[in-house]
Amino acid sequence: MSRLLDRWRGVVISLLGVAAILWLAVDGSLGLYIHPRYFVFTVVMAVIAGVAVIAAFALVPARGDADDEHGHDHEHDHGTGGRSPVRRGLTAAGTLVAVAVAAVVLVVFPPSTLSTTSASTAQLDNATTVSAPSTELLTGTDTATFSVKDWASVLRQGGDFADGRTADLTGFVMASPDSPDLLYVARYVITCCAVDAQPAGVPVYSPGWQDTVQEGAWVHVTGAFSPNPVSASTAAYTLTPTVLEPIDEPSDPYDY
Amino acid sequence: MTGDLLTRRGPSPAGTARPGRRSSLLGLGVGVAALAALIAIRTVTAGWDDLSLPEALRDFVTLSTSVIIESLPFVFLGVLLSVVVQIWVPDRVIHRILPRNRTARRAVLSLLGVLLPVCECGNVPLARGLVIKGVGVPEAATFLLAAPILNPVTIVTTYQAFGWNDGILAGRIVGGFVIANLVGWLFSRHPEPERLLTPEFSASCRVHRDHPVSGRRMRRAVAGFAEETATMLPALVIGSLIAGAIQVGVSRDVLGALGANPIWSVLALMALAFIVAICSNVDAFFILAFGATFTPGSIVAFLVFGAMVDVKMIAMMRTTFTTRALVVLVSVVALTTLVLGFGVNLLV
Secondary structure, eight states: OHHHHHHHHHHHHHHHHHHHHHHHHHHTOGGGTBOGGGHHHHHHHHHHHHHHHHHHHHHSOSSOOHHHHHHHHHHHHHHHTTOOHHHHHHHHHHHHHHHHHHHIIIIISOOOOOOGGGOOHHHHHTOTTOOOOOHHHHHSOOGGGOOHHHHHHHHHTTOGGGTTOEEEEEEEEEEOSSOTTEEEEEEEEOSSBGGGOEEEEEEEEOTTGGGTOOTTOEEEEEEEEEEOOOTTSOOSEEEEEEEEEEOOOOSOOEEO | OHHHHHHOOOOOOTTOOOOOHHHHHHHHHHHHHHHHHHHHHHHHHTTOTTOOOOHHHHHHHHHHHHHHHHHHHHHHHHHHHHHHHHHHSOHHHHHHHSOSSHHHHHHHHHHGGGTSOOOHHHHHHHHHHHHHTTOOHHHHHHHHHHTTTSSHHHHHHHHHHHTTGGGHHHHHHHHHHHHHHHHHHHHHTSSOGGGGBOHHHHHHHHHHHHSOOOSOHHHHHHHHHHHHHHHHHHHHHHHHHHHHHHHHHSOTHHHHTTTTOTTHHHHHHHHHHHHHOOOTTTHHHHHHTTTTTSOHHHHHHHHHHHHHOOHHHHHHHTTTBOHHHHHHHHHHHHHHHHHHHHHHHHHO
């Protein structure tokens, strides 16, 4: 049993990984885990590994093959020589756990986005993913395509550029700790993969927002920026919405 | 490609039994069916989004999965290159290229990464391949530590992210080279460097040396792929789970507060590098986001330390090095990176 596991665990975990990556790529949800700039590389390597794994099923014998058995016997003897059966058992158990966990994580657990309620407003203030907006961003006057991250960058730089301009955004709701009249429409920004996700948010001035939308829920908001009427908050400009409505979570929940 | 392999059966050397064409076809069928079955399971389970599991558990799985999916292609690339080096590069080529002098040998090996663009997780299998080929343990360790930094992809992405600003690119390249060679030199002081390897791995090296696997190269390559992934992938899975668990448990806000201090910022970003376990090929973009708030020395420390040591790497290196060797390796890399980070902060 442990011998079978030794030989096949790599092939099995590879197969799990290949299946997970290919499924995510076809489904269009690879972006839930990694930045789009790695899509092509990831899919190409998954296909190559898939070919290698299937070749392993065809060419690595399940049993028999005197010569190969010979080599593996040696490895086995040397490898576990001097180790107690308990230790060997533990190693086998650990391997089994790794294979089982890989199966659960990669193909059983439904693909999911990071929970919106675990984002903290403290992270918004020092969200390091929101860097200075590029000059191309600001010289292009078409702000219709600006993302939550783009507007958050503009506002971080003082925000005079935003004054009077309109925005059309989707994001999740974060309550402002400064005032009940303020909320943030936020998104996680990913620079590499989901591990480094950090929230970026645009402050929205909407007294009584609690009646229409919930904290952590996804919303669609349109409106124009104007100087922040709330003195308790440090934001210079806020979005005053003409539309603030709850929506379903979008299929592309992250900004990059 | 595989079909071609199966239909073209070369003459077998005497005494070697081979799986027949029928069992190969059967295996091929099993492999394809297994992949199809897994994709079918995935399609069904993907619809289970109302499991109402605790958010912390969901985030833990999402974060761990993202580390696995981000690293897996790099590990596959490393395993494939390792197999190619083991099977298609003759031993004498390696020994002819490398200088005889040990120090020069390590220096040349640490530059080998320029030809083999693999980040740290792919490097473990490649370094193991070199040891199996008869390259010494200190030399392979030098390569293991240097190649994730001195490789074209890492250099280009670091340049794209930082240009020549604040000596970050230069600090990373020079620092990585020096630290890798220092560790290699320390390992070479060991009377029997082979004892730095785990008993399992040295045994497997002996087997490869004493009983070179016969048979067609393609078949050996596939067997090598199965063997290398068997060692690397359980370690990758466990390492990614630990990285995911730490991410859920440790708040990143604490780190942000330390960013401007010349000493604490270095320690904070080294801790971050250890936790997030991102591949060196892509980590420059990740840390670019911190460029505004953190000192240049701390960014260099992140880029050097993270490329050599992190949660996932320790799990993967443990397959090859003994715990004692790993403790030495990690402490030397950590201390020298600290010095490097402080130094850059003093100079810039």
